[in-house]
Amino acid sequence: MSATAREPLFSAKNKKLLSDPLNDNNPVTIQVLGICSALAVTVQMKGALVMSLAVIIVTMLGNVVISSMRNVIPPRIRIIVQLVVVAALVIIVDQVLKAFVYDVWKQIGVFVGLIITNCIIMGRLEAFALSNKPWPSALDGIGNGLGYGIILMITAFFKELFGSGKLFGIQIIPDSFYEFGYENIGLMLLPPSSLVIVAIIIWVQKARNPKLIEAH
Amino acid sequence: MHYFEIFYRAAFIDNMIFTFFFGMCSYLAVSKTVKTAVGLGAAVIFVLGVTIPVNYLLNAYVLKEGALAWLGTEFETIDLGFLSFIMFIAVIASIVQLVEMLVEKFSPALYGALGIFLPLIAVNCAILGGALFMQQKDFSNVGEATSYGIGAGFGWFIAIVLIAAIRERIKYSHVPGPVRGVGMAFILTGLMGLAFLGFLGF
Numbered sequence: 001m002s003a004t005a006r007e008p009l010f011s012a013k014n015k016k017l018l019s020d021p022l023n024d025n026n027p028v029t030i031q032v033l034g035i036c037s038a039l040a041v042t043v044q045m046k047g048a049l050v051m052s053l054a055v056i057i058v059t060m061l062g063n064v065v066i067s068s069m070r071n072v073i074p075p076r077i078r079i080i081v082q083l084v085v086v087a088a089l090v091i092i093v094d095q096v097l098k099a100f101v102y103d104v105w106k107q108i109g110v111f112v113g114l115i116i117t118n119c120i121i122m123g124r125l126e127a128f129a130l131s132n133k134p135w136p137s138a139l140d141g142i143g144n145g146l147g148y149g150i151i152l153m154i155t156a157f158f159k160e161l162f163g164s165g166k167l168f169g170i171q172i173i174p175d176s177f178y179e180f181g182y183e184n185i186g187l188m189l190l191p192p193s194s195l196v197i198v199a200i201i202i203w204v205q206k207a208r209n210p211k212l213i214e215a216h
Numbered sequence: 217m218h219y220f221e222i223f224y225r226a227a228f229i230d231n232m233i234f235t236f237f238f239g240m241c242s243y244l245a246v247s248k249t250v251k252t253a254v255g256l257g258a259a260v261i262f263v264l265g266v267t268i269p270v271n272y273l274l275n276a277y278v279l280k281e282g283a284l285a286w287l288g289t290e291f292e293t294i295d296l297g298f299l300s301f302i303m304f305i306a307v308i309a310s311i312v313q314l315v316e317m318l319v320e321k322f323s324p325a326l327y328g329a330l331g332i333f334l335p336l337i338a339v340n341c342a343i344l345g346g347a348l349f350m351q352q353k354d355f356s357n358v359g360e361a362t363s364y365g366i367g368a369g370f371g372w373f374i375a376i377v378l379i380a381a382i383r384e385r386i387k388y389s390h391v392p393g394p395v396r397g398v399g400m401a402f403i404l405t406g407l408m409g410l411a412f413l414g415f416l417g418f
Binding site: 029032033034035036037038039040079080083084087088090091094095109110113114116117118119122190191192193194195196198199202203204205206207210213 | 234235236237238239240241244245298299300301302305306309335338339340341343344345348349352392393394395396398399400402403405406407409410413
């Protein structure tokens, strides 16, 4: 097959771009990128969902934009160019969220702005978009955004369920439990609990796949 | 005294790492030895101490609603707040670049020590996060903003040095395979975060 021949949109290679970050190459638990927001916006699932969507959109669009400009960006100033592109995208996302889901926007507040410095995005731009065509870059962006989103949702699930007995703001743990003396774990609403939950996710993931275990 | 209060609050109660997880990426990546941790921590204090006042002035005289009033009455209603992300990050990236050039020129020894960390700092969430919190807190003058910046940097410095010290020690312990490295760093940070909640009065 010549280099110019079109490969199918969802070839095996492209599917791998999409699925790898969900599992063995997860941006949060394995590459340890983008932790700040992953830990901070997980008190409620709603906030976590909105944040994940925002990150997926920004990684995808950022990857596409940088990838289509990759031949004209001078290497010396590429960081600034990337920052400006990402910042512009984040401003758009921020304004959209402010307009349509104001209460969630208020809750996750500054963390939307911090998507700009989310290492996942910069990392993917540097490592992938600068050397690949727009379509694979888009898939790579979606894949990594999803990998990030999954960790966010799992963490938020446990935090909201045990911290306030709710999921997406709807009460899950029935009143009869509380009458028996069940209580919400206040610790789950505090910042340190997300670290421990993510650590447990890492533990499970690496225990299932021993080749990911780090040497000292 | 008032300035010290802001400093103390930023460094301990609202600690960048333990309460907001700002700058976790470099915190986890560069905390393997105390020496490098001190280098990066010092660089963060310095950069926050410089960029927060600059961003404060930018916010107070250009971006905030009504901030352009000094140009004339017809500018009083303009609110450029939506531009703050891009302006802050531009200021941060250029100051970091500038600092890097100055340090390289005037103190090659310090540059050797900080060199690799400085470019990393431009994309450290702690710096942009500090600027965004500064905007939210609405300080009344540059002095307050500066003490906030230095305080936040100091809190970050303490956090990374502490975790580096613990990680240096834990190398000799028998940690279960799957949590070795990053996993353990997470759990340790969580435990330290619990301790730091003490400053809040829990």
